[in-house]
Amino acid sequence: MMTTHKATFLPDNKEVSIPEGTTVLKAALLAGIDIASPCGGKGTCGKCAVVILADGNRTQVLACNTAVQKDMTIEIPDKSRLSNQKVLLSEKQLTEGEFWRKYKLAPVAGKYHVSMKKPDLTDNMNDLDRLMKALKTDCGIEDASISLDCLRRLPDAVRKGGFEVTVTVASYRGRSEMIAVESGKAEKPPYGVAVDIGTTTIAASLLDLVKGEVLDREGSYNKQAAYGADVISRIIYADENRDGLENLKAAVISSINGLIDEMLRRNGLAPDDVVAMTCGGNTVMTHLFLGVSPAYLRLEPYLPAAVSFPPVRAKEIGVGIHPEAPVLTIPSVASYVGGDITAGVFATVPDTADELNLFIDVGTNGELVLGNSEWLVTCSCSAGPAFEGSGVSCGARAMEGAIDRIEIDKDSLEVSFSVIGGGKPLGVCGSGLICMLSELQSAGIIDRAGNMKNGHGPEFCLVPEEKSATGSSIVIAESDVKNLLRAKAAVFAGIRTMLSQVQMDINDISNVYIAGGFGSHINVTDAVRIGLLPDLPENKYEYVGNSCIKGAIFGLLSKEALAEMDALAGKMTYIELSIGNQFMEEFVSALFIPHTDISLFPSLTQADEKSGKE
């Protein structure tokens, strides 16, 4: 017989009945409370601390390795919650001009209003052929198939509208299908959603497909974070837990549906009004979104099930739009270069013949693309999510309350900072961490190898307890510095290795495009100072913001753009950095501020010379 217990969560005051032995982490998930669990419930990250309340005592435990053995009351502190705060959306989204210069509006789904000739005994063509004939005559649409659901609705719709209907046709990747039919002339235009499925955050845009305009945007954390912070933890979770894959799929779909619901609500729309979705994500996210196991992505030779995924209907995976709407994923290049990169490069990097472009996306992972209109190479440098706040004790995501700029006075070592949204700080986000590294080194608190210098203890206090929003001081430890150094070294080593493989040099680069939520907040001067980005004139850098969603929007608005993205993915040559020793050698050389080979950073040498420093 199965014994069940009651777990009550405070301050939410939510209660669940669960079998004896269920972990507190799982019980909280069942209660609908998202607890941070970057290590995937392995008991190693310590981020899921909760407090058990019993007999007037308060005992702090980790939710992941504490089993419910009796009725329990559990308090979940704010710091252990997957933040409910809004994700900051990149300011730079679709700039309409960019799109219209290259493509004409030809969205992957459109509504067509047709008036059919009314039938009689001498003209008794069936409903479907009558509709198709009118579609051809009135709208030039031929050879569209019809979904069974749409056919089922056709006879009533046709007659209710007096043989005047509006039919929604989805057209993509060489096929056309009628997916919905309304009586008479439809009141609403067709809407679409474009989604960037990030490992940490998810962004979605709602579009009017007739005007080709972005109507609304929304962002949130990926609820999968409860099962691990990075793609590897999630692959492991999917592989090692019964229903693991299903839970991860459900989490990402639930995250996406939350964004869609919110946008629909704000705009007075219903799920059925949205008749197409495009999305981009890294290869692991795309697998999980579609419920395809990513297990072999972490086992040599690291193969994905696919890079181009079949289109699916929304109902097949549970996305909360029109059930028959196509959900189109932008193809990946390889295991660790996903559709987000394909979309991003397509949307932001000019197709130039005489200039060498570098595209950098540092999010939870780091992906690089280098090339021109003739060729493109790409690689993934396992940078890890340090710059997204994971693996760094004071780290935070780029949200309200996060420190995004830090200055340390070289004499007094007094710390000043700016907080996103103002108020007391919670932690330090990526741009703040980059800035902080640079300042710590400039102020002589750490040396170029990231070691705390004598006189500074094992950690440096950035914000004292009384000025912090968390009630604890915000500190940076040597281990955090080392994690950040590894992350920045991976990116720079990736750039160097890729350049070397095509026998080119940093100075051959004409333009650098910095993408991702990370990219929109980063300060290039700081990033060059710590050796994260190559030492190039600042005017060669461009922040392109969330380039993935921009590509997804382009694909939603233009069948031609979607087809070009499909082709682009196939055109990129993937460089596997783990083959040979070069990457590892470059990586070790880069574990230094800015680099062991200071000649790679001439501007810093000049600056140091100018300011008279070592």
Next chain:
Amino acid sequence: MMTTHKATFLPDNKEVSIPEGTTVLKAALLAGIDIASPCGGKGTCGKCAVVILADGNRTQVLACNTAVQKDMTIEIPDKSRLSNQKVLLSEKQLTEGEFWRKYKLAPVAGKYHVSMKKPDLTDNMNDLDRLMKALKTDCGIEDASISLDCLRRLPDAVRKGGFEVTVTVASYRGRSEMIAVESGKAEKPPYGVAVDIGTTTIAASLLDLVKGEVLDREGSYNKQAAYGADVISRIIYADENRDGLENLKAAVISSINGLIDEMLRRNGLAPDDVVAMTCGGNTVMTHLFLGVSPAYLRLEPYLPAAVSFPPVRAKEIGVGIHPEAPVLTIPSVASYVGGDITAGVFATVPDTADELNLFIDVGTNGELVLGNSEWLVTCSCSAGPAFEGSGVSCGARAMEGAIDRIEIDKDSLEVSFSVIGGGKPLGVCGSGLICMLSELQSAGIIDRAGNMKNGHGPEFCLVPEEKSATGSSIVIAESDVKNLLRAKAAVFAGIRTMLSQVQMDINDISNVYIAGGFGSHINVTDAVRIGLLPDLPENKYEYVGNSCIKGAIFGLLSKEALAEMDALAGKMTYIELSIGNQFMEEFVSALFIPHTDISLFPSLTQADEKSGKE
């Protein structure tokens, strides 16, 4: 609050709990007992008689108009049950030679065994592209898409088989899709089922798609019969009852699944082994099978939702084969000329230039096709199901226990008969009814207009009570004779009208193909004698048996044949008999044995002259 009662059915001893007010008919259906209800529960046919047992009393009521108002025990007599007896399958099914003379084996689904090159770090192509590359190299298959389900199974299957897999590819109507994958070399060949979805009976064949052989056959009654005997009753039922369409869809799917289950069991196969299905049915059956409302088929101008239906996956409609298997319906021509006719004509009528062929399918309805390789016209003559035993008090389906031949001695009026399967008779099936009409008239019991002659009461006893299997005598009433006359007149009038529209004559017909379960038992001499079939030499007639399933089999084994059937449906010109007066005039003239214009039946005049009769 809803009050529920218990209904117990005897002798089955099945019990259901149902809301107060539920009809006994519906309660029986819920209990899994199929009760005959040719009128669709309107209380008009009287075939659903059951006995309520209460306080030692037996009260006979109609199940359709008796509501359950308290706990009840109900006895269901055999005569009110939709027979559980096996349907007689037509003896003439696929003659292999016919097929192989015209087509090569290229089934709509096939299994392909491929050995992929094993990946390593330098050859890290993803699973799907690796498979597609091998499929192209080893099997010449290009551009096949993949179902999401198949993709989800791919990574494990590939590795379990050491990069050797067998993939099932469905190819039809210009598309190819991978729908299943097995590790290593598959042990079983791909199987398919071809189904004839008749209004009254359903026939199915199981095929080995590698050998191109029919392995097994099975037939049953269409469980939809519980909701009405003919297509019109079923359209009304679907239209006027909540869940009516859903019930009819469920009934036909359940009937088909029963046949498939039985064949799978006998052959030691699992549902997943069957990877394709083709089917043909009249237009109403096809609508109901796919869950598309046929409501407008009975309202002027009698339009179907479609004549060509989209392919669906088995799981979309609940057919018990591989969930991803394509279910392909053979296209209809018009409202009352269905895919069964397209399939039948394709499979049996030669594509001749210099001979005029007539194809006749008299089942629950009557459909006719006339033409040659240049042109084809077709019509439906609402013959009704009299020859299938409905609307005739002594009528029975062509099953064991049915009288299929009758002779009446002209002097003694003694009746002799033969019974299918031997034993005491239950009723008279179609071929017996045709024969009976001819004999009744020859023996002077009825006149040429179908009236009982003086001296014979309102009905004539064919089989006395003691010789009958039902415990009641089997009699034929004048009203039954009139029903049969109307049915035969409709067919003959249809032939005449169609010939007239193409300005041709009975004598221009080179060959007559008689299809349908009805066709395999009919005696041409009798049918000509009563004026059902035109007076042509017997050698011009050919029985083609269940030509629909033959066409479905051809389509399953040959993509080319399937495409030709799609084209054939579009090539037939539908003649609407209800336009103008001609059909009605022909019909009235044909309500006579054999016809008011005896010159249309010269052989009968000669025979009568020879035998010295009037």
